[in-house]
Amino acid sequence: MEFITDRITIDSEICNGKPIIRNKRITVQTILEFLSAGELQEEILRQYPSLEKEDIYACLKFVSDLMKRNFTIKTVA
Incomplete structure (x- = not known):
């Protein structure tokens, strides 16, 4: 399990590894x-x-932090 914050975690065994x-x-x-x-x-x-x-605020903060990252779109054949 990975703790993203004290409220958001990722566990491959729960909800197919989606942030919960x-x-x-x-x-x-x-x-x-x-x-x-x-x-x-x-x-x-x-x-x-x-x-x-606070859980709802944590969801918004999580996504806000995620959007601070750079993304590259690549074409896959």
């Missing part, structure tokens, strides 16, 4: 999809009572 929140089977992607669909934090927390508001 505090070793729960809730992926960062799931939370971001809810937010991008316009869901309010309060509704996400109601649907996932084991989450904390």
Whole structure:
């Protein structure tokens, strides 16, 4: 298991190695999809009572940090 932050981890045995929140089977992607669909934090927390508001902030911070990296697009034949 790799600790990305104190709230975001990656474990190849959980959710196919996607970043997850505090070793729960809730992926960062799931939370971001809810937010991008316009869901309010309060509704996400109601649907996932084991989450904390800080978990949602950690997801946003994780993705923000990820976007600071440089990416190169290569054509694959």
